[in-house]
Amino acid sequence: MSLDPSPAPAIELVGIDKKFGPVHANKNINLTVARGSIHGIIGENGAGKSTLMSIIYGFYQADQGQIRINGKPIVIRDSQTAISSGIGMVHQHFMLVENFTVLENVVLGVEGGALLGRDAARAREELKRLQKDYGLEVDLDAIVEELPVGAQQRVEILKALYRGADILILDEPTGVLTPAEADHLFNVLRVLREQGKTILLITHKLREIMAITDTVSVMRRGEMVATRATAETTVEELAELMVGRRVLLHVEKGEAKPGPVLLSVKNLTVKDSRGLKMVDNVSFDVRAGEIVGIAGVAGNGQSELLEAIAGIRKPSSGEILIDGQPVAELDAARRRELGLAHIPEDRHHMGLVLKFEEYENSILGYHRDQRYGRGAFLDLEAIRKDAEDKIAKYDIRPPNPRLKTANFSGGNQQKIVVAREIERDPKLLIVGQPTRGVDVGAIEFIHRRIIERRDAGKAVLLVSVELDEIRSLSDRILVMFAGKIVGEKTSEAGEQTLGLMMAGIAA
Ligand SMILES: Nc1ncnc2c1ncn2[C@@H]1O[C@H](COP(=O)(O)OP(=O)(O)OP(=O)(O)O)[C@@H](O)[C@H]1O
Numbered sequence: 001m002s003l004d005p006s007p008a009p010a011i012e013l014v015g016i017d018k019k020f021g022p023v024h025a026n027k028n029i030n031l032t033v034a035r036g037s038i039h040g041i042i043g044e045n046g047a048g049k050s051t052l053m054s055i056i057y058g059f060y061q062a063d064q065g066q067i068r069i070n071g072k073p074i075v076i077r078d079s080q081t082a083i084s085s086g087i088g089m090v091h092q093h094f095m096l097v098e099n100f101t102v103l104e105n106v107v108l109g110v111e112g113g114a115l116l117g118r119d120a121a122r123a124r125e126e127l128k129r130l131q132k133d134y135g136l137e138v139d140l141d142a143i144v145e146e147l148p149v150g151a152q153q154r155v156e157i158l159k160a161l162y163r164g165a166d167i168l169i170l171d172e173p174t175g176v177l178t179p180a181e182a183d184h185l186f187n188v189l190r191v192l193r194e195q196g197k198t199i200l201l202i203t204h205k206l207r208e209i210m211a212i213t214d215t216v217s218v219m220r221r222g223e224m225v226a227t228r229a230t231a232e233t234t235v236e237e238l239a240e241l242m243v244g245r246r247v248l249l250h251v252e253k254g255e256a257k258p259g260p261v262l263l264s265v266k267n268l269t270v271k272d273s274r275g276l277k278m279v280d281n282v283s284f285d286v287r288a289g290e291i292v293g294i295a296g297v298a299g300n301g302q303s304e305l306l307e308a309i310a311g312i313r314k315p316s317s318g319e320i321l322i323d324g325q326p327v328a329e330l331d332a333a334r335r336r337e338l339g340l341a342h343i344p345e346d347r348h349h350m351g352l353v354l355k356f357e358e359y360e361n362s363i364l365g366y367h368r369d370q371r372y373g374r375g376a377f378l379d380l381e382a383i384r385k386d387a388e389d390k391i392a393k394y395d396i397r398p399p400n401p402r403l404k405t406a407n408f409s410g411g412n413q414q415k416i417v418v419a420r421e422i423e424r425d426p427k428l429l430i431v432g433q434p435t436r437g438v439d440v441g442a443i444e445f446i447h448r449r450i451i452e453r454r455d456a457g458k459a460v461l462l463v464s465v466e467l468d469e470i471r472s473l474s475d476r477i478l479v480m481f482a483g484k485i486v487g488e489k490t491s492e493a494g495e496q497t498l499g500l501m502m503a504g505i506a507a
């Protein structure tokens, strides 16, 4: 037991500065993180949060400044140095080897070489102890790709702890989690804190900040602009500090004026590769001038439903009509020609080609459009002008259409997809998780664009696991559970009513 009256902070950053070419990602950052605390970092998309964490973890080198860990200045040349200094990181996109077991993933790179006999037994025992101490349940022999995301994340945490992490960095850990998984994670984080670990948590969800952090720091445009004791601040103050202006945390919208049916789904059934019904005999309509929201815990068939409507997944039976026309025989491109636009849930797998430059992604899927050229020739000038307009309108940062898409921050990548799909002026917009990883200012912006679609007499189908988002945008709410639509409510329905329906308990 140490009775040190004033333990050195776990982390001190002094004057950290980092540029990527013309982009000044971190400007003279000072930050102190107390040992045994949960310290939140918030900030707009592109504010420099992930960059700063990557510097602490040795992925990037700061151009200037000093890092002190437990009072000692250290130079973190690479992640190996970070790990041996007791720093662990759980990334925004997991870095596990998908076809390896949990045990193999955790031990990978530590034991050096194949894991045999006695070593494997020792590793297993050590892991069991960690699992017990921190509530990190996961089957050590499961193949990683077969685990739900929440469990994969526990593997990442286990891996960091197995390597001796005292400081844990989590970059948007709840973006991909269901509410129950997020609660589970927070319980784990509380236990970690009790055991004296220090946690740096990046999130866009201000409610999470209020619920779990001790201290919160705000970044804006590369600078650290404020640090507050969580107990002494409010969601409103934090939102304003992030964006530099007041943010409407609730969207305002008038009455819907529903018109003719633009999307009709009839007795639709979609099976997965194992023949299980992911969407089970689902029927509903979406009219012009209304937003229909599909609420549900992730994994209850919403994704498959959206993909079937978009034309990227084949249903096994049933009918889909877009503006009265059956589309079973039409591929995704032909459906777009009918006036469908699709903001996919997973921008990395479906929405963007990360190695393309921004302007190429800004027309992805629409390059045959007349306005981008005629015949076999693309009018690059027109495409770039169009990309620049979207960048300005959606405040995509940095405003550079020639930048490789991978080098935009997560939230700005999302804005690239949203701009591309909405600016097409589609008759029918189908949207999956439109604001995942997006900051509060941009959420307000994207929500307004979606409501504008409705008010312009277009149809919107919205899928989101964020119940708040569903409730504030939708005119009608359909609740999906185990592949079926279990009920319909208006936006007046309470959180609890919807929550019970989402859990399959009430209708
Ligand atoms: N490898 C890179 N090359 C060039 N620019 C980069 C690179 N990595 C980050 N940037 C730029 O640095 C800035 C900060 O990005 P960063 O990813 O740190 O933002 P963030 O605060 O994590 O945003 P988000 O909330 O969207 O994840 C952005 O303008 C981004 O485009």
Ligand SMILES: [Mg+2]
Residues within 6 Å of the ligand: 049, 050, 051, 092, 171, 409, 410
């Ligand atoms: Mg980030």
